[in-house]
Each structure stands twice: as structure tokens, then as C-alpha cells.
Amino acid sequence: xxxxxxxxxxxxxTALGLVIIGLAGVVLSSHLFRMVLALVIAEAGxxxxxxxxxxxxxxxxxxxxxxxxxxxxxxxxPQAMVLTAIVIxxxxxxxxxxxxxxxxxxxxxxxRRDVAEKMDAEIAASAxxxxxxxxxxxxxxxxxxxxxxxxxxxxxxDA
Amino acid sequence: xxxxxxxxxxxxxxxxxxxxxMRLSQAIGLWLGPIILGYGCWLLGNLWxxxxxxxxxIAIGGFDAPYGINLYLDSLALLFAFAVQLLxxxxxxxxxxxxxxxxxxLMLLLVASSTGLALSGDLFNLYVFYELAxxxxxxxxxxxxxxxxxxxxxxxxxxxxxxxVLTLLGIALIYSHTGTLNLAHLAQLAxxxxxxxxxxxxxxxxxxGIGVKAELFPVNAWVPEIYATASSRLSGFLAGLxxxxxxxxxxxxxxxxxxxxxxxxxxxxxxxxxxISGEFAAWRAKDxxxxxxxxxxxxxxxxxxxxxxxxxxxxxxxxxxxxxxLVIKTGLFMLADGWGGSLERLTGAAKRSxxxxxxxxxxxxxxxxxxxxxxxxxxxxxxxxxxxxSEPLYLIGLLVFLLATVIETSYLFRIVAKLYSSAETTxxxxxxxxxxxLSLATASLFAITLLAATVLIAPIGDGLxxxxxxxxxxxxxxxxxxxxxxxGQL
Numbered sequence: 001x002x003x004x005x006x007x008x009x010x011x012x013x014t015a016l017g018l019v020i021i022g023l024a025g026v027v028l029s030s031h032l033f034r035m036v037l038a039l040v041i042a043e044a045g046x047x048x049x050x051x052x053x054x055x056x057x058x059x060x061x062x063x064x065x066x067x068x069x070x071x072x073x074x075x076x077x078p079q080a081m082v083l084t085a086i087v088i089x090x091x092x093x094x095x096x097x098x099x100x101x102x103x104x105x106x107x108x109x110x111x112r113r114d115v116a117e118k119m120d121a122e123i124a125a126s127a128x129x130x131x132x133x134x135x136x137x138x139x140x141x142x143x144x145x146x147x148x149x150x151x152x153x154x155x156x157x158d159a
Numbered sequence: 160x161x162x163x164x165x166x167x168x169x170x171x172x173x174x175x176x177x178x179x180x181m182r183l184s185q186a187i188g189l190w191l192g193p194i195i196l197g198y199g200c201w202l203l204g205n206l207w208x209x210x211x212x213x214x215x216x217i218a219i220g221g222f223d224a225p226y227g228i229n230l231y232l233d234s235l236a237l238l239f240a241f242a243v244q245l246l247x248x249x250x251x252x253x254x255x256x257x258x259x260x261x262x263x264x265l266m267l268l269l270v271a272s273s274t275g276l277a278l279s280g281d282l283f284n285l286y287v288f289y290e291l292a293x294x295x296x297x298x299x300x301x302x303x304x305x306x307x308x309x310x311x312x313x314x315x316x317x318x319x320x321x322x323x324v325l326t327l328l329g330i331a332l333i334y335s336h337t338g339t340l341n342l343a344h345l346a347q348l349a350x351x352x353x354x355x356x357x358x359x360x361x362x363x364x365x366x367x368g369i370g371v372k373a374e375l376f377p378v379n380a381w382v383p384e385i386y387a388t389a390s391s392r393l394s395g396f397l398a399g400l401x402x403x404x405x406x407x408x409x410x411x412x413x414x415x416x417x418x419x420x421x422x423x424x425x426x427x428x429x430x431x432x433x434x435i436s437g438e439f440a441a442w443r444a445k446d447x448x449x450x451x452x453x454x455x456x457x458x459x460x461x462x463x464x465x466x467x468x469x470x471x472x473x474x475x476x477x478x479x480x481x482x483x484x485l486v487i488k489t490g491l492f493m494l495a496d497g498w499g500g501s502l503e504r505l506t507g508a509a510k511r512s513x514x515x516x517x518x519x520x521x522x523x524x525x526x527x528x529x530x531x532x533x534x535x536x537x538x539x540x541x542x543x544x545x546x547x548x549s550e551p552l553y554l555i556g557l558l559v560f561l562l563a564t565v566i567e568t569s570y571l572f573r574i575v576a577k578l579y580s581s582a583e584t585t586x587x588x589x590x591x592x593x594x595x596x597l598s599l600a601t602a603s604l605f606a607i608t609l610l611a612a613t614v615l616i617a618p619i620g621d622g623l624x625x626x627x628x629x630x631x632x633x634x635x636x637x638x639x640x641x642x643x644x645x646x647g648q649l
Contacts, residue, residue, distance in 0.1 A: 019324060019328060023321060026320075032313065036317075039324070042324045043324055046327040047327070049327075049328055050330070053331045053332075077334075081283050084283075088287070088290045092290070092293075095297055096317075096320075099297075099301060099312055099313050102301075102306075103306070103310055106306035106309065107306060115310050118310070119310035119384065123384065123387045124446075127445075127449075127499065127501050128446075128503075128504060129503075
């Protein structure tokens with residue numbers, strides 16, 4: 001083992017790394033189901049951090065024994081807390097997936113941008129207002145009508 | 160005193176029994192929720208007028224703090240717990256349709272967890288109640304069953320999930336450093352253990368995590384869509400009360416544990432950014448519900464500015480603004496029940512619904528802060544407090560606050576002018592249907608509360624001052640939860 005790198009350090013880094021990977025995944029992924037998966041990863045990291053916060057390397061499981069001298073024990077509180085956190089997390093993930101099923105049924109796909117646009121359009125339509133123009137689209141009419149996808153591709157190939 | 164637990168336990172029990180009872184007998188099922196909430200109101204109301212010496216701490220499960228979980232009841236917690244039960248009763252989903260049972264059960268769950276948020280004195284317990292409230296909210300918003308509601312719920316769920324991961328991380332950091340999660344015990348240990356870089360990191364993580372519900376600046380992207388798709392009653396409850404409860408947690412953390420200038424400055428900066436973004440977005444909004452949602456972000460930003468003030472009068476301003484916003488925003492959301500759509504459609508609506516228009520005008524006047532109404536006193540307290548600070552950042556806060564008031568006036572009175580305009584509707588959009596009677600009655604109730612508060616402003620102000628002084632007293636909190644032992648050590 002590399003000197004200075006303890007098991008503890010590796011575990012803490014792993015926990016933090018999982019959270020960062022998860023959060024980055026939520027922000028960057030373009031598919032709603034992947035966002036849920038990324039959230040699962042981040043939650044795993046947070047849970048690992050919680051377990052580590054009460055762990056002691058020289059200790060045993062926290063069970064009271066009929067012995068004269070008790071050995072040092074691991075702190076049981078974070079373990080109880082992490083159980084709660086895991087249960088809450090699983091519940092929320094199940095809810096997220098069930099909502100995703102409904103979205104898939106109504107909107108036909110789970111692409112992030114597509115769902116967001118359809119949601120905006122629906123809210124605007126139910127309120128009876130004209131939709132705000134997306135910041136990505138230029139103002140006004142297109143000067144040339146867009147080419148169908150296959151011709152554009154073949155032209156690109158020629159050039 | 161243990162029946163205080165009933166205000167959390169009974170709604171929880173009711174939430175799980177309700178779907179079963181509804182099958183056995185619809186009459187019992189329909190009355191169960193209002194009876195439970197009514198009992199909660201009565202219980203807490205009694206406490207307010209009884210001569211029990213507040214604050215007090217109740218150990219749950221027979222273990223004393225800091226080893227067991229405790230409920231902490233001071234005037235502030237009592238005020239908010241009472242508001243939760245009462246507003247739960249007012250915003251109760253009375254409408255009968257096929258999924259009434261589910262909505263009512265979720266509403267009971269929301270009330271139970273919100274009461275828990277107001278009362279609990281344990282950091283992890285607060286987290287659990289917070290998640291419970293989140294799950295109940297997801298279910299209630301998705302119960303609208305429009306596709307947009309599902310999409311909006313999903314967005315809220317993801318943001319809230321990020322928030323809970325961050326909160327959990329913050330809690331883990333605090334626990335690994337101190338070995339306790341009891342707020343009073345943490346308050347004792349904080350000066351030695353948590354006033355460093357690691358403590359600050361934990362504070363930031365929890366602030367952003369809890370801030371998702373409090374509509375704090377960077378994590379409030381869920382607000383406009385949720386309020387546009389959820390039922391008006393639910394939006395009223397969320398904007399009016401749940402955001403304030405999240406704020407209450409942050410207030411407790413600031414008073415008890417992270418009593419440092421840096422911690423307060425972050426709140427101030429985020430509050431200022433929230434005011435700017437919320438008010439400008441509200442000014443641009445073209446439909447009623449989203450306008451109210453953005454305006455709520457702006458108002459919460461102002462309340463966060465009040466939260467960053469260092470002394471008791473700042474806390475007084477915070478309380479006054481919170482309660483005022485609770486009454487006004489819930490009332491406005493009730494009006495949005497009939498006027499939910501485009502603002503253009505409201506032209507000349509005063510003729511069709513004179514009471515609704517009068518109520519809207521009253522709420523708008525108070526929200527802007529026209530003198531005899533309570534909104535003026537709340538804002539006046541904040542302005543004098545901000546002006547008394549010497550830090551330049553508070554001066555920026557003051558300027559932004561005044562700017563926000565101008566913008567607020569502009570977009571609210573644009574609507575008032577539309578309501579009373581005599582011009583014929585030029586757009587060929589369908590006119591609004593009549594305002595539902597129940598919503599109008601509820602909104603009138605809030606208006607009466609507002610007018611009563613105008614008359615009784617002096618005693619209310621004194622009462623809030625006492626509440627603020629008690630809530631600001633960290634020493635009292637510690638002494639109540641962990642009675643002093645000789646030497647001051649545990």
C-alpha cells in the first residue's frame with residue numbers, strides 16, 4: 001500500500017466521489033431515467049458518508065454481552081440513521097420511477113428537453129397565453145425552410 | 160403535556176387509516192381528517208392560553224435529551240404548529256371525486272410532517288419529517304393527473320432529491336465532528352467544534368438542502384411549474400406555510416449553532432439574489448399562477464434578508480413578514496382558483512365578481528405596504544432595521560428591497576387596473592367561469608384576518624416581540640432541553 005493512504009482516506013474519498021459523480025450526472029444527463037439513476041448514486045455516497053461518521057476501526061459490532069469488560073463498540077446511531085435514510089431513498093426512487101412511467105405514457109418519451117418543452121406548452125395552453133419563445137431559437141421566421149434530414153446528411157457527405 | 164405528541168401522531172395515524180375507513184364508510188372517512196385537524200387546533204390553541212410556562216422540552220420514548228429525541232415547544236414553535244393545523248383545515252381538499260381518499264390521506268401526512276418540522280429538536284428527526292413532507296407534496300401535486308403536473312412533480316422530485324443528499328451529507332459531517340444531533344447539545348458544542356471550515360461546509364450543505372423547500376435562490380426552479388399545475392389550495396399551503404417551516408429550521412440553525420457573521424452573510428446574499436430574480440420574473444409573467452409563484456420567490460427573498468439581520472428586531476421583522484406573507488399569499492392563491500389563467504382575461508372582471516376584485520385589491524395594497532394595513536408595519540420594521548446596520552451589504556439589501564417594492568407595485572396594480580377597467584375585452588379568449596364559492600369564502604376569511612390584524616396591530620406587535628426575544632435566546636433553548644448540571648458539563 002502507498003504510505004499515507006489509509007483505508008479510511010480511501011473510503012471518505014469514495015463517499016465524496018460518489019456524491020459528486022451523482023450530482024454531476026443529475027445536472028448533465030439528458031434522459032430523465034438517467035437522472036434518477038444518478039440520484040441513486042449520489043444517495044449511496046451520502047449514506048456511505050453517514051456510516052463512516054460513526055465507524056471505528058478498532059471496534060466491534062454494538063451488541064451488549066454479559067461480560068465483565070466491554071470491548072470498544074462501533075457507534076450504532078449512524079447505522080440506525082442510515083437505515084432510515086436508505087428506506088426513504090428507496091421510497092422516493094420508486095415514486096420517481098412511477099411518475100416517469102406516467103410521463104412516458106403521456107409525452108411519448110423521456111428526453112429532458114422534450115419533456116420540459118411539452119410541459120411549458122401545456123401550462124401555457126391551459127392558462128391561455130402565448131408561449132414564451134425559447135432562448136435557443138432565433139426570433140422571427142426562418143429565412144430558408146430546413147432541409148429534410150437525409151438530404152442534409154448526403155450533402156455533408158459529398159463535401 | 161404528552162398530548163402535544165398527538166398533534167403529530169394523530170394525523171399520521173389518520174393518514175394510514177383513511178383509505179381503509181373510506182372503504183368501510185364514506186361518511187366516517189370524510190369527517191376523519193377535519194376532526195383530527197380540528198382537535199389539533201383546539202389542543203394547541205388551549206396551550207397558547209393556558210398558564211404553562213414556555214418553552215418546554217418533551218422527551219420522546221423515555222430517553223432524555225441529548226440521548227433521546229425531544230420535541231421543543233416555545234412560542235415560535237407553538238405559533239407555527241398552530242398555523243399548520245389551522246391552515247391544513249382551511250386548505251383541506253373538500254372537493255369530492257374518485258381520489259378524495261388519497262388526497263385527504265396525503266394532506267394529513269403533510270400536516271403531520273409539517274407539525275413535526277415546527278416542533279422537533281433533533282437534526283435527523285427534522286430531516287425525516289422534511290422528507291415525509293416532500294413525499295406528501297409529490298403525491299398531492301401529481302394528484303392533479305395532468306401531464307404537466309407529472310412533469311412538474313418530477314422536476315421537483317429531482318431538485319428535492321439533490322437537496323436531501325446535500326442535507327444528509329451536512330448531517331454526516333456534523334455528526335462525525337460532534338457525535339450528537341440534538342440541537343441543544345450541538346449548540347453547546349458548536350463554539351468549540353463547529354466554528355471552523357468544516358462546520359461552515361456542513362452549514363452550507365444543509366442551507367442549500369433545506370433551502371429547496373424555502374424557495375432559496377439557486378434551488379427554486381421547481382416553484383413556478385408546481386404552483387401552475389397544483390391545486391390552488393395546495394399551492395397556498397406550500398407557498399404560505401411549508402416554505403416558512405423550512406425557514407424556521409434555518410433560523411434555528413443560525414441562532415443555535417452557526418452564530419457567525421459569514422453564515423449570516425451567505426443568507427443575505429442569496430436573499431438579495433432571490434428578490435431580484437423573483438420580482439423581475441413575476442413582472443414578466445403573463446398568467447396569474449406563475450406570477451404568484453415568482454412573487455412568492457421574491458417575498459421569500461425579502462424574508463431571507465430579514466433572517467440575516469443580527470438582532471431581535473430583525474427577527475421581529477422576519478416573523479411579521481412571514482405571517483403577513485402567509486395570510487396574503489394563501490388568500491391570493493384562493494383567488495387564483497377562479498382567475499388562474501392569463502392576466503389578459505381579467506379585463507373588467509370586477510363587474511362579474513366585485514367581491515373577488517375587492518379582495519385582490521386589499522391583498523395587493525397590503526403586500527405593497529400601504530400604511531394602515533399590516534404589510535406596512537412589517538416592511539417598515541425591516542427598512543428601519545436595514546438602515547440601522549453599518550455593513551455596506553445591508554445597504555444593498557435595503558436598495559434591492561425598495562426596488563422590489565416598486566416592481567411589486569407595478570405588476571400588482573397593473574392587474575388591479577385591468578380588473579376595474581371598463582374597456583370591453585378585445586381578445587377573443589373565453590371569459591373566466593365564475594369564482595368557486597368556497598375559494599371566495601376562504602379568501603374572505605384571510606381578508607378578515609388581515610383587517611382584524613390592522614386594528615389589533617399594537618398587541619400583535621408586542622406579542623411577536625416577545626416571541627422573537629424568546630426564539631433569539633440560545634441560552635434558554637439549551638437550558639430548557641438540557642437542564643444545567645453543576646459545572647455546566649454533561
